[in-house]
Each structure stands twice: as C-alpha cells, then as structure tokens.
Amino acid sequence: MATAISVSGRRVECTDDQSMLEAFLRAGIWMPNSCNQGTCGTCKLQVVCGEVDHGGSPLDTLTAEERAAGLALACQARPLAETEVALRGEEMGRTTHVLRDLTATVVEVEEIARDTRRVLLGLEEPLAFSAGQYVELLVPGTGERRQYSLANTAEEDKVLELHVRRIPGGVASEWLFGAAAVGDRVEVRGPLGDFHVPDADEDDGEPMVLIGGGTGLAPLLGIARTALERHPDRTMVLYHGVRTAADLYDTDRLAELAATYRGFNLVTVLSRESVPGHRSGYAPDAFVDDIASARGWSGWLCGSPALVEAGVKAFKRRRMAPRLIHREKFEPADAVGAGN
Amino acid sequence: MTTTQQAGKQDLSWLDDVTMTELERNPYPTYERLRREAPLAFVPVLGSYVASTAEICREVATSPDFEAVITPAGGRTFGHPAIIGVNGDIHADLRGMVEPQLQPAEVDSWVDDLVRPIARNYVEQFEDRGRAELVAEYCEPVSVRSLGDLLGLQSVSSDKLREWFHKLSVSFTNAGVDENGEFTNPDGFTPGDEARAEIQAVVDPLIDRWIEHPENTAISHWLHDGMPPGKTRDREYIYPTIYVYLLGAMQEPGHGMASTLVGLFSRPEQMEEVVDDPSLLPRAISEGMRWTSPIWSATARISTTPVTITGVDLPAGTPVILSYGSANHDTGKYDAPTAYDLHRPPLPHLAFGAGNHACAGIYYANQVMRIGLEELLEAIPNLERDTGEGVEFWGWGFRGPTSLHSTWEV
Ligand code: HEM
Ligand code: FES
Numbered sequence: 001m002a003t004a005i006s007v008s009g010r011r012v013e014c015t016d017d018q019s020m021l022e023a024f025l026r027a028g029i030w031m032p033n034s035c036n037q038g039t040c041g042t043c044k045l046q047v048v049c050g051e052v053d054h055g056g057s058p059l060d061t062l063t064a065e066e067r068a069a070g071l072a073l074a075c076q077a078r079p080l081a082e083t084e085v086a087l088r089g090e091e092m093g094r095t096t097h098v099l100r101d102l103t104a105t106v107v108e109v110e111e112i113a114r115d116t117r118r119v120l121l122g123l124e125e126p127l128a129f130s131a132g133q134y135v136e137l138l139v140p141g142t143g144e145r146r147q148y149s150l151a152n153t154a155e156e157d158k159v160l161e162l163h164v165r166r167i168p169g170g171v172a173s174e175w176l177f178g179a180a181a182v183g184d185r186v187e188v189r190g191p192l193g194d195f196h197v198p199d200a201d202e203d204d205g206e207p208m209v210l211i212g213g214g215t216g217l218a219p220l221l222g223i224a225r226t227a228l229e230r231h232p233d234r235t236m237v238l239y240h241g242v243r244t245a246a247d248l249y250d251t252d253r254l255a256e257l258a259a260t261y262r263g264f265n266l267v268t269v270l271s272r273e274s275v276p277g278h279r280s281g282y283a284p285d286a287f288v289d290d291i292a293s294a295r296g297w298s299g300w301l302c303g304s305p306a307l308v309e310a311g312v313k314a315f316k317r318r319r320m321a322p323r324l325i326h327r328e329k330f331e332p333a334d335a336v337g338a339g340n
Numbered sequence: 341m342t343t344t345q346q347a348g349k350q351d352l353s354w355l356d357d358v359t360m361t362e363l364e365r366n367p368y369p370t371y372e373r374l375r376r377e378a379p380l381a382f383v384p385v386l387g388s389y390v391a392s393t394a395e396i397c398r399e400v401a402t403s404p405d406f407e408a409v410i411t412p413a414g415g416r417t418f419g420h421p422a423i424i425g426v427n428g429d430i431h432a433d434l435r436g437m438v439e440p441q442l443q444p445a446e447v448d449s450w451v452d453d454l455v456r457p458i459a460r461n462y463v464e465q466f467e468d469r470g471r472a473e474l475v476a477e478y479c480e481p482v483s484v485r486s487l488g489d490l491l492g493l494q495s496v497s498s499d500k501l502r503e504w505f506h507k508l509s510v511s512f513t514n515a516g517v518d519e520n521g522e523f524t525n526p527d528g529f530t531p532g533d534e535a536r537a538e539i540q541a542v543v544d545p546l547i548d549r550w551i552e553h554p555e556n557t558a559i560s561h562w563l564h565d566g567m568p569p570g571k572t573r574d575r576e577y578i579y580p581t582i583y584v585y586l587l588g589a590m591q592e593p594g595h596g597m598a599s600t601l602v603g604l605f606s607r608p609e610q611m612e613e614v615v616d617d618p619s620l621l622p623r624a625i626s627e628g629m630r631w632t633s634p635i636w637s638a639t640a641r642i643s644t645t646p647v648t649i650t651g652v653d654l655p656a657g658t659p660v661i662l663s664y665g666s667a668n669h670d671t672g673k674y675d676a677p678t679a680y681d682l683h684r685p686p687l688p689h690l691a692f693g694a695g696n697h698a699c700a701g702i703y704y705a706n707q708v709m710r711i712g713l714e715e716l717l718e719a720i721p722n723l724e725r726d727t728g729e730g731v732e733f734w735g736w737g738f739r740g741p742t743s744l745h746s747t748w749e750v
Pocket of ligand 1: 401423424425435438442487584585588589590592593596629633634635639640662664690691692693694695696697698699700701702704705706
C-alpha cells in the first residue's frame with residue numbers, strides 16, 4: 001500500500017513502512033532533516049491538506065499547539081490519506097492577482113523603432129496585475145500563444161501596452177506586423193510571472209538599477225514609474241541596451257521621467273555602433289563602469305538570456321545581494337516554439 | 341566463504357602502524373580501509389574499538405546493549421559528569437537541563453535576533469577590504485559570539501572563546517595510548533588544563549552572581565531550572581557540561597560553515613546556485629556536514645552485555661568509538677563520498693550522531709550556520725577562494741579547514 005504525498009508541486013508515493021521524509025528523500029526531493037529520530041525539529045513542515053499520523057513525534061519537538069496548527073515532523077509522520085505539505089518558510093497562500101481570460105480590442109499599433117511596434121489593447125473591464133508582469137496573447141487564426149510583458153503601471157489597467165519586436169517568420173510577427181488592425185479582437189490571458197515590483201509596504205525606497213535589452217524595456221517602464229511614484233527621491237538608473245540607435249525607442253518618455261525625478265538617470269547603450277550621446281558596448285559593462293558599489297540596491301534585468309546572465313554577474317560583482325536581483329529572461333516571443 | 345569469516349580472518353596488522361599524527365592529518369585513507377576490511381576493529385593507537393560504517397555506527401549508537409562512555413582523553417579533559425559520558429538519571433537530568441533552550445520553537449523565537457546582528461557585525465569588519473581569512477575572521481567568531489551570548493558569557497571576548505575551544509579540543513583528542521593503555525603524550529593535556537583554569541576564573545564569579553540573581557542566560561537556567569526553590573545545581577556537577585559546550589558547541593558551527601564554504605568553492609557552479617538562491621543553504625550545509633563532519637570521531641559507547649556485531653564478539657564493558665565522519669563517507673550509502681555535491685541524492689547523514697546521546701543542539705546549530713552563511717553571501721555575493729593560498733583540513737576527533745583565504749572585488 002502506498003499513499004500519495006506532495007510538496008512544492010511534486011508528488012511521490014509513500015509506502016506504509018516509510019516516513020514522509022524518507023519517501024521524499026528517496027524520490028530525490030530534498031527537505032531539511034538532521035536527526036531522523038524526531039528529536040531535533042529540523043524536518044518540521046506544514047500539512048496543507050490531507051491527514052497524517054504523527055507516529056513517534058515527541059511532544060517536546062512537536063507541541064500540542066503545533067500539531068493543532070497543522071505542523072508535523074516529516075521524519076516521523078505517515079500519511080493517512082493523500083497529503084500535501086509545505087516547507088516552513090516557503091511562501092504559503094500568498095495572494096496573487098487572479099489569472100483571467102479576457103477579450104481585448106486592438107486600440108493602436110505604432111511603429112516606434114526599427115522592427116519594433118507598440119501595441120495598445122483595450123479591455124472591457126480592468127485587469128489587476130503588478131507592474132512588470134506579462135500576459136499571453138492567443139495569436140488570431142493560429143491557436144499559438146505568445147508572451148508579452150506589460151509596460152503599464154498597475155493603475156493603467158484598462159489599456160495594456162506591449163512592445164513587440166519583429167521576428168522574421170514568427171506567427172505573432174506575421175500578424176502584428178501584417179494584418180493586425182485597430183478594432184481587431186484578441187484573446188488575452190494574464191497576469192503571469194513573478195518579475196514585478198514588491199508590494200508598496202515592502203518597498204523601502206532602496207536605489208534601483210534596471211537593465212533592459214531591446215523590448216525588454218517594456219516591463220521596466222512599468223516598474224520604474226511605479227517605484228518612482230512611491231519614492232520620488234530614490235536613486236534609479238535605467239540602462240537600455242540595443243544594437244544601434246535605430247533600435248532605441250521611448251527616449252523622450254524616459255527623458256521626461258528624468259526631468260520629473262531628479263534621482264532618475266537613463267543610459268542608452270549601443271552594442272553595434274558608436275554615436276555621440278550614447279554609450280558603446282554592453283549594458284551590464286556600462287553598469288560596472290558607472291556604479292562602484294550596488295550594496296543595498298535592487299536590480300532588475302529583462303532581455304535575452306545572455307543579457308540577463310551578464311547582468312546577474314555584473315550586479316554580484318558590484319556586491320548587490322542576490323535576493324534583490326530580479327530577472328526576466330525574454331526569449332524573443334515568436335522564436336519560442338516558432339518551429340513547433 | 342562468507343564475508344563475516346573473511347572479516348574475522350583479515351590480517352589487520354597494518355593497524356599497528358597507524359599513528360595519531362596520520363589520523364589527524366587525514367583519517368580518510370585509514371578509515372576507508374577499515375570500512376572495507378573491518379568495519380568494527382580494534383585500533384591500537386586509540387586503544388579502542390572503532391565503528392567506521394554508517395550501519396555499524398547507527399547500530400552501536402542506538403543499541404540497547406550499549407550506553408554512553410566518554411573517551412579516556414575526553415574524560416581527562418572534561419571530568420565527570422559530562423553529558424556525553426553519562427547515562428540513566430544523570431543523563432536524563434543533564435538533557436533536561438540543556439534541552440529547554442534548544443527546542444526548535446524556542447530557538448525560532450530568538451535565534452535570528454541573536455545571530456544576525458553578530459554575523460553582520462563581523463562581515464562589516466572586512467566586507468570593504470576585498471580579502472579575509474574566513475575561519476578566523478568569520479566562521480569561528482560568529483559561532484562563538486552567538487553561543488557565548490546565549491550562555492551569558494558576554495564579558496568574554498570572541499578571541500578568548502576561540503582560544504578556549506582550541507585548547508580544549510587538542511586535549512580532548514589527545515587520544516594516543518601505548519600498549520599498556522597509557523597516554524603517549526601526557527603534555528598534550530596542558531592546554532586543556534590551562535583553559536579550564538581560565539574558564540573557572542571567569543565563570544565562577546558569574547555563577548556566584550546567577551545563584552543569587554537568576555538571569556535569562558543558559559548557564560543561569562542550568563543552575564536553577566527544575567530545582568526546588570532556594571536550591572541550585574552544584575557547579576562541580578555542571579562544569580563538565582559547560583566544557584562540552586565550550587568545546588564542541590563553540591567550535592562545530594564554525595567548522596560546519598567553513599567546510600560548507602570549501603565544499604561549495606570546489607563546485608563553483610553550485611556556489612553560484614546557492615548565492616543566487618539562499619534557500620538552498622540548508623541543503624548545502626547538510627551536505628557540508630556529511631562531506632566533512634565537524635565531530636568526526638569524538639564520542640563513544642560501551643557494551644553493557646556481551647554482544648556480537650558484524651561477527652565480532654565484544655565482551656561486556658567494551659568501548660567503541662563512533663567515527664561519524666567515516667560513516668558519512670560510506671560507499672555503501674553514498675556515491676563518490678569524497679566529493680562535495682549539493683545535488684547528491686539526499687540521504688540522511690550521521691554528522692549529529694544517533695540514539696539518545698545524539699546532538700542536543702542540532703536545530704540551533706543549523707540555524708547559526710544558515711544565518712551566518714546567509715549574511716556572508718548577501719554582503720559578498722562575489723566571494724571567491726583565494727587560489728594563491730591552499731586549504732588544509734585538520735583533525736581526527738574534530739575536523740574542519742584550518743584556514744580559508746578568500747577574495748572579492750571591492
Ligand atoms: C555543526 C555543529 C554541531 C555538530 C556537527 C554537532 C555534532 C554532535 C555530535 C556528533 C554529537 C555526539 C552524538 C553521539 O554521540 O551520537 C553531539 C553531541 C552533543 N551536542 Fe552537538 N554538534 C554541533 C553543535 C552543537 C551545539 C551548537 C550545541 C549546543 C548549543 C550542541 C550540543 C550538544 C550536546 C549537549 C551534546 C551531547 C548530547 C548527549 O550526549 O546527550 N551541539 N553533537
Ligand atoms: S529530522 Fe530531526 S525531528 Fe525530524
């Protein structure tokens with residue numbers, strides 16, 4: 001006889017002669033444990049649903065109150081029914097914005113840089129999200145879904161702003177750079193993703209550096225504007241890395257932001273050409289040259305996997321705490337699965 | 341021919357040549373051969389039987405036919421009744437004395453406030469320097485300051501606490517004996533004797549004070565908790581256990597942090613993973629404890645009745661040293677045990693012992709190590725081992741890196 005138990009979305013079989021800990025460990029799922037005899041408390045976890053027999057758990061290690069609160073010692077407990085557990089310290093029941101399926105209307109399609117368009121999608125009812133999250137579009141007539149970050153702040157909840165880069169042969173490009181017209185209807189699912197500003201009460205106004213590659217600028221626009229509204233004096237540097245000056249966009253919009261918020265700076269970085277007024281090279285290198293220490297800063301990276309990885313290295317090199325490094329790897333939406 | 345017979349007939353004369361110096365420098369080759377040829381064997385230089393595999397360590401540590409005994413060098417260093425060497429009512433009383441402060445729920449209520457500021461303070465002293473020797477400047481200080489404050493030894497400097505555990509440690513493991521069972525290096529106990537005298541000179545007045553005015557410090561609780569009103573535990577009764585703390589509990593979280601760092605440095609990609617996701621630290625530390633067990637071979641059990649273990653007949657009253665550091669390299673249980681690997685199949689290890697004498701401080705020790713490494717890697721995410729300097733491990737009874745030079749860009 002075996003009973004199913006699960007943790008962090010992974011499900012394993014626990015046989016009658018196994019503790020939950022043993023079943024997880026044998027399945028290669030690590031969880032904290034030390035004594036394996038119920039005396040140290042290291043393996044304490046939360047039963048989220050289901051039922052367990054506490055077995056030999058001593059009252060000293062697992063008090064009556066803790067049992068009542070649904071805690072258990074993994075090394076002693078056996079499941080009596082299908083059971084789901086969560087490790088302590090794992091975020092439990094954190095509220096997130098509800099994932100929804102909506103129908104949107106194309107309000108505007110604008111060419112903003114070479115092979116780059118801004119698409120505005122009108123919603124009939126507002127969508128709740130956090131600045132930085134993304135949505136999925138069902139590309140009309142294809143059954144394919146493509147992911148696009150929102151450039152909006154949470155207040156801009158009725159017209160979604162997406163930045164789209166043309167991918168030759170990509171299904172979404174074919175549509176957005178081809179037949180798409182104002183008034184078209186399109187299915188949208190969202191919000192998704194964990195790349196977003198913290199809740200206002202967890203935002204203590206620390207300095208921020210944001211690095212966006214190409215249309216990876218989109219979520220950073222929502223994040224930067226939200227963070228500056230909250231703490232108008234905060235230090236913030238935004239690096240926009242592109243190949244050539246023709247790939248830059250929204251520089252006026254960002255210059256306006258710099259005029260409003262004195263702590264905000266925009267740095268444009270061109271990797272394939274040298275143009276006065278712009279830095280040459282790669283954005284993470286520009287950051288390393290500019291900022292001597294990012295200790296206490298938070299960092300935001302959105303772009304190709306290579307850019308994000310280089311950014312993480314640069315941030316750590318300048319001693320930013322990794323828990324404050326946020327990353328969004330942005331495979332050009334169309335390239336993903338374009339061949340499927 | 342069965343394996344048992346084979347084991348019984350093994351020629352173990354090579355064991356006569358094993359020296360203390362060799363074991364302290366690197367015990368692994370000797371123990372690897374022991375595990376293969378005689379997982380329960382009499383080792384002449386130690387004057388004792390030694391259990392070297394996971395199975396036999398666990399069996400002896402949890403067997404009803406064995407009870408605890410302190411090693412001769414340990415007994416010489418700590419005196420009686422040290423918690424690690426007593427049984428029955430005295431052991432129950434001493435466990436009952438130390439356990440309340442070490443219960444997980446209790447530890448959770450103060451450990452972050454205790455350890456995090458201490459860890460931050462030590463990091464701040466070198467974070468802008470770009471280099472540090474992490475054993476002496478971080479791992480040991482964080483470990484001793486945290487426990488020192490918990491015990492009520494705020495007045496004793498971290499350097500003094502480090503000096504004490506070093507001195508107690510070399511005495512405790514001064515285990516070498518001759519064929520008559522006499523210590524071969526009696527002078528080796530001098531450091532421990534010096535430390536004990538100093539400790540008493542500092543702790544006696546504190547005890548005097550706590551007897552009159554109880555405080556919320558561990559030693560004050562040890563004096564008063566569970567005693568009838570107006571009575572306190574005798575100081576001579578608790579001193580040996582104070583020494584257990586001032587040695588093992590002071591030293592091992594530092595060893596544990598340092599070994600985990602060396603292990604991670606040996607796998608740069610795993611170091612990077614842990615730096616990026618500090619929630620992996622408990623697992624990294626657990627593997628660090630397995631890889632280089634801080635209490636490598638320091639506690640023992642003694643048979644209370646004639647027993648046969650893996651074909652070896654032991655009369656009643658036979659001591660067996662538990663070499664947990666060897667058990668944790670048992671190839672019967674772990675693939676490539678000499679490699680540090682954050683992602684190895686997560687099987688339990690024996691670094692904290694087993695049975696009713698298993699470590700009482702597991703939960704607390706794990707939290708100290710976690711918080712210590714969290715703060716270090718948060719402040720210095722670009723930490724690297726200084727490859728211009730070697731890393732040397734030392735110790736048979738207790739084991740860890742003697743130094744760990746590191747650098748980073750500032
Ligand atoms: C990483 C750090 C530590 C390790 C690896 C460790 C490991 C061990 C081991 C192997 C034993 C002997 C178990 C046996 O004989 O089966 C032990 C005993 C003990 N440890 Fe720890 N320990 C650590 C830290 C601590 C700390 C911080 C404390 C207290 C705050 C502590 C308190 C004790 C006590 C009281 C005993 C004696 C238990 C008894 O004999 O009943 N330990 N420890
Ligand atoms: S591992 Fe120690 S209580 Fe479960």
